[in-house]
Amino acid sequence: MSLENQSASSSSNPSLYPLSETEHGFSFTTEQGATYRLDFTSDSDYLPDTPFADSVYSFSILPISGSFDRKDPRIEPTIVQALHIFFEADPKAILLYVCSTENGQERVRSRLFRQWFSRHQQGGYERFDFNYPDQGLYMSAIVRSDLPERWLIELTILQAVEQNK
Structure with missing residues (x-):
């Protein structure tokens, strides 16, 4: 993944936090000093016997340090920018996102992620829940x-989830 095009995107949208590359993705620090890591981890074992196994990744949003402000309006577009960079680097990627069950808030996290996707959906991506x-x-x-x-991918993931639930 490369941040080459980030400066152009950031100048047109000054509300983004600057992204730094990490071993597995990106990190950024908010004005309040909270640091987040955005990891894209190979998850080829999830669909091992498929022709697209090597294209499967897990996506994680990890709060690392500092005081976290859930109402910070700059976090959402920064994460969306990281997703765009990821898909530019690997257009055939299949990105899985499992909502953390921490604090019993998985449903709230799912709804928030769905809202983000809807707000930033420009016809270039499909989301399967x-x-x-x-x-x-x-x-x-x-x-x-x-x-x-994409439809075979959706069906294959559904079958894998059904087998493992």
């Missing part, structure tokens, strides 16, 4: 809309 409230599992997959096998 796999929600099982009884088990506390809220998971989404994001792929580019121009990926020919």
